[in-house]
Amino acid sequence: MAEIEIEGKTVEEAIEQGLAELGLPRDKAEVKILDEGANGLFGLMGNKPARVRVSSKSADGDADxxxxxxxxxxxxxxxxxxxxxxxxxxxxxxxxxxxxxxxxxxxxxxxxxxxxxxxxxxxxxxxxxxxxxxxxxxxxxxxxxxxxxGYHKRQEERLQELAKKAAEQVNRTGKPYRFEPMSSRERRVIHLILKSDSALETFSEGEGAYRKVVISLKK
Missing domain, CATH: 3.30.300.20 (K homology (KH) domain)
Incomplete structure (x- = not known):
């Protein structure tokens, strides 16, 4: 089952970004709100992003x-x-x-x-x-x-190597690893590659062309 945790300015924005990165329509996804976030002073200082977990629904019992x-x-x-x-x-x-x-x-x-x-x-x-x-x-x-x-397939193989090395670094140092900004397709690949690692979590941060994936140890 594909699953990611993702942040956004609002809960709805985080959900939409999660659906986009997993390539799921809303009715095929399960959403858990981890943190509703909060606005800082005058909406400028101390803003806390919303955080959600988006996953694909089980296909058990579905038609072919x-x-x-x-x-x-x-x-x-x-x-x-x-x-x-x-x-x-x-x-x-x-x-x-x-x-x-x-x-x-x-x-x-x-x-x-x-x-x-x-x-x-x-x-x-x-x-x-x-x-x-x-x-x-x-x-x-x-x-x-x-x-x-097969262009994207070759790109995914490259991302697999990058994800593997980054995961090893996080496990070794205990410090989060931030990739360079990536497209939504590339971010999705990283999330899916590392979702089976029980010691790590991945999420996206930043906006627009500056959005990137972060790998960290699970708390």
């Missing part, structure tokens, strides 16, 4: 997810094909699969460098647009993760 999401997967392929045609970017195959309640997409393209863009920015934009277009239909609230030629 592959059948439930078959229509969504078809819609995703149609959306991405339309976008790529509009960009004049050629592709040979768009495949979709279901994992942990998310639709995973992999695009095969002879123009993968254009599709991926600098540091994956074009690919991330395609990911965001695909999710926005799919979610216009209330029947399709599943999270979509778009990849091309």
């Amino acid at each position: 997810p592959a059948a439930d999401y078959a229509g969504a997967q078809k819609k995703v392929r149609e959306i991405i094909a339309g976008i790529l045609n509009g960009m004049n970017v050629g592709f040979t195959e768009i495949t979709t699969s279901l994992m942990a309640g998310r639709i995973l997409v992999d695009i095969k393209s002879p123009e993968s460098s254009i599709l991926i863009g600098k540091n994956g920015q074009t690919l991330d934009a395609l990911d965001n647009i695909t999710n926005l277009m799919l979610h216009r239909d209330e029947a399709f609230r599943v999270k979509v993760c778009v990849d091309a030629e």
Whole structure:
């Protein structure tokens, strides 16, 4: 079961950020409020952020997810094909699969460098647009993760190494470790990699482009 603890200015903001990082719709998540936070003097000094734990609901007793999401997967392929045609970017195959309640997409393209863009920015934009277009239909609230030629898979392998080294440092020194600012996708990977470590906890702090993951020993 995917689970993270996350902070925000308000409880609702923390919940929304947690849902985004886990790629979960609200009805598929369980939320526990750990700290409602507090405003400081005149709302300026001593502000205490809200803190929540967001996790995915158990799938026990659910219907076959592959059948439930078959229509969504078809819609995703149609959306991405339309976008790529509009960009004049050629592709040979768009495949979709279901994992942990998310639709995973992999695009095969002879123009993968254009599709991926600098540091994956074009690919991330395609990911965001695909999710926005799919979610216009209330029947399709599943999270979509778009990849091309295994780019994100390679990035996840790199993040696994970073997370492993950071976890070893925290266990050795007892001091929290703060990563450099990351995208929501990268933060989610770090959270999921370390969620099984019973001695550690991870949470996100900061705002916007400066948001980062922190690893610390559990209290």
